[in-house]
Amino acid sequence: xxxxxxxxxxxxxxxxxxxxxxxxxxxxxxxxxxxxxxxxxxxxxxxxxxxxxxxxxxxxxxxxxxxxxxxxxxxxxxxxxxxxxxxxxxxxxxxxxxxxxxxxxxxxxxxxxxxxxxxxxxxxxxxxxxxxxxxxxxxxxxxxxxxxxxxxxxxxxxxxxxxxxxxxxxxxxxxxxxxxxxxxxxxxxxxxxxxxxxxxxxxxxxxxxxxxxxxxxxxxxxxxxxxxxxxxxxxxxxxxxxxxxxxxxxxxxxxxxxxxxxxxxxxxxxxxxxxxxxxxxxxxxxxxxxxxxxxxxxxxxxxxxxxxxxxxxxxxxxxxxxxxxxxxxxxxxxxxxxxxxxxxxxxxxxxxxxxxxxxxxxxxxxxxxxxxxxxxxxx
Amino acid sequence: xxxxxxxxxxxxxxxxxxxxxxxxxxxxxxxxxxxxxxxxxxxxxxxxxxxxxxxxxxxxxxxxxxxxxxxxxxxxxxxxxxxxxxxxxxxxxxxxxxxxxxxxxxxxxxxxxxxxxxxxxxxxxxxx
Numbered sequence: 001x002x003x004x005x006x007x008x009x010x011x012x013x014x015x016x017x018x019x020x021x022x023x024x025x026x027x028x029x030x031x032x033x034x035x036x037x038x039x040x041x042x043x044x045x046x047x048x049x050x051x052x053x054x055x056x057x058x059x060x061x062x063x064x065x066x067x068x069x070x071x072x073x074x075x076x077x078x079x080x081x082x083x084x085x086x087x088x089x090x091x092x093x094x095x096x097x098x099x100x101x102x103x104x105x106x107x108x109x110x111x112x113x114x115x116x117x118x119x120x121x122x123x124x125x126x127x128x129x130x131x132x133x134x135x136x137x138x139x140x141x142x143x144x145x146x147x148x149x150x151x152x153x154x155x156x157x158x159x160x161x162x163x164x165x166x167x168x169x170x171x172x173x174x175x176x177x178x179x180x181x182x183x184x185x186x187x188x189x190x191x192x193x194x195x196x197x198x199x200x201x202x203x204x205x206x207x208x209x210x211x212x213x214x215x216x217x218x219x220x221x222x223x224x225x226x227x228x229x230x231x232x233x234x235x236x237x238x239x240x241x242x243x244x245x246x247x248x249x250x251x252x253x254x255x256x257x258x259x260x261x262x263x264x265x266x267x268x269x270x271x272x273x274x275x276x277x278x279x280x281x282x283x284x285x286x287x288x289x290x291x292x293x294x295x296x297x298x299x300x301x302x303x304x305x306x307x308x309x310x311x312x313x314x315x316x317x318x319x320x321x322x323x324x325x326x327x328x329x330x331x332x333x334x335x336x337x338x339x340x341x342x343x344x345x346x347x348x349x350x351x352x353x354x355x356x357x358x359x360x361x362x363x364x365x366x367x368x369x370x371x372x373x374x375x376x377x378x379x
Numbered sequence: 380x381x382x383x384x385x386x387x388x389x390x391x392x393x394x395x396x397x398x399x400x401x402x403x404x405x406x407x408x409x410x411x412x413x414x415x416x417x418x419x420x421x422x423x424x425x426x427x428x429x430x431x432x433x434x435x436x437x438x439x440x441x442x443x444x445x446x447x448x449x450x451x452x453x454x455x456x457x458x459x460x461x462x463x464x465x466x467x468x469x470x471x472x473x474x475x476x477x478x479x480x481x482x483x484x485x486x487x488x489x490x491x492x493x494x495x496x497x498x499x500x501x502x503x504x505x506x507x
Binding site: 235238239259263274277279283 | 402425465485487488
């Protein structure tokens, strides 16, 4: 994370310099350079940024609608609603003189108009009709500056308020994440000053009307927030996956509690393995006939729905010091998924088993040391 | 980035095979009376055969196998040692970024579940 931050910072300075230089309507060019720069600096950013950009380019309909390399569009994807809370309005002041990019800045005008007619045009904006507001650009822009100044004062004290408003207006459900993003970015914004953040004028008409008044904060933060947004989405996706895996986690919401639950579960599984291995160590000598029976029993399990799993002998269950994770719950999960696998796998198992037993199996080159290691480890 | 979720039945069969073989070898060794040593060896064999069954595709299995190759304290990782931290629980979790840690955890949980099932089956079979 530290290296990410440093990379981002470097990036932002360059981004600011780059944008300050190209003030003309070569927004696309600057956007492209921004993209290339974003891929350039911060080596450990590369996969994230490229992934986020490719993801954005592939997924968003806004991009499909309008110019591809438009940095303002990039901002749209990236910023989302996270632009709404910028604390320092200096970016907006920068915005006003930079306005002339109407040709490419349809989204920009969109932003301005949304900014100007916030309550009115919000439904239109949210539908993503980026092209419709071009003719309004003048009026919007003209109206923007006083509104902007007014909003500057509003925003300086009212970041939580804007957060609430945004939550109210934005039903997308990203709000919690955006709050986090917002806080992070507001800190960064304050820390880095205006010149670093130039290009964050991105309006996202389809998602939020709010915005993005924080005009043109550096592209660096653009890709930064892009990366963060992608990262957060990935994290939440994996948390959802984990939530399905861990039994009894459907009611729990919130990352912290989910993580606690996951940690508990992993610990309990590991303890279970230890306990079972202790038992197996004492029971050991009867393993000679186990293999075939074990595999056949697996087949039975897969087909029959794990009845034997639930039927833990009372002696064993009373001695188990495990928490309340129901044995059937997680045993059913892999079982139900593979009843149709069992048939073709019988033959596979038997042949593989015989082959392995004859050869003295060598699972994979990296695992070849495994056997020796395990036998010698306890010395 | 998301590798597909594991086929738990295949992992179960692979793990079962390897683990049973390891246990056989363990039982043939001398100096393995009914002692704490045996328990430790069994536990190590369980961990190792699970990692070997999973193969080098996953970061956590690679971390386990790496640790074996280095002949480090594989057994030292008892369940109580790691703090309440996911990075301490999942093998190889210290050097990962958060996203991959989560996906490794998901895979690791599936594999642990498979391991527990197989070992329970073995117990039931050996002493019904």
